[in-house]
Amino acid sequence: MTFTERLYNLSVIPVQDPVSRTFSALADPTRRSILERLASGELGVVELARGTALTQPAITKHLRVLEQAGLVSRSRAGQRRPARFRADGLVEADAWMRRAREEWADRLDRLEWHLANWHSPPHVEEAPDA
Numbered sequence: 541m542t543f544t545e546r547l548y549n550l551s552v553i554p555v556q557d558p559v560s561r562t563f564s565a566l567a568d569p570t571r572r573s574i575l576e577r578l579a580s581g582e583l584g585v586v587e588l589a590r591g592t593a594l595t596q597p598a599i600t601k602h603l604r605v606l607e608q609a610g611l612v613s614r615s616r617a618g619q620r621r622p623a624r625f626r627a628d629g630l631v632e633a634d635a636w637m638r639r640a641r642e643e644w645a646d647r648l649d650r651l652e653w654h655l656a657n658w659h660s661p662p663h664v665e666e667a668p669d670a
Contacts, residue, residue, distance in 0.1 A: 558609075558610065558632045558633075559632050559633050559636045561608060561609040561610070562609050562610070562611065562629065562630065562632065562633040563633060564605075564609070565605050565606050565608075565609035565611055566609075566611075566633075568602070568605075570594065570602055571602050571605060571606055574588060574599070574602055574603070574606065574612075574623075575606065575611060575612070575625055578612065578623055578624060578625035579625050582615075582622040582623060582624040583622060583623060584620045584621065584622045584623070585599045585600055585603070585621070585623075588603075588623070603623050606623075607623075609629060610626060610628075610629035611625065611626055611629040611630070612624065612625060612626060612629075613626050
């Protein structure tokens with residue numbers, strides 16, 4: 541088995557933790573575009589497909605991924621199943637990014653302090669005849 545095959549097989553392992561599901565869902569530009577459109581209000585599959593090259597089944601698949609990540613909720617209004625953006629689905633990913641940002645800011649502050657307080661060894665000139 542080659543490295544590529546192993547890497548491919550890892551990509552089909554289902555993601556279980558909420559932060560990974562959120563980032564996985566947000567990694568796709570089409571899904572980010574759908575979320576941007578849903579931020580202005582709920583829309584059905586037909587409205588989301590309008591003006592794009594995507595088919596209704598493709599939109600439905602993207603909505604399912606967003607729903608599993610907790611970023612979208614869907615209701616039923618007759619035969620229509622409008623989707624609504626759920627901002628609370630971003631809370632855990634936001635908390636993870638905030639912790640990472642704080643950790644890296646702390647690391648960079650310590651590096652900056654270390655570099656500011658680092659003194660190079662004194663320069664020793666060698667004798668020309670040495």
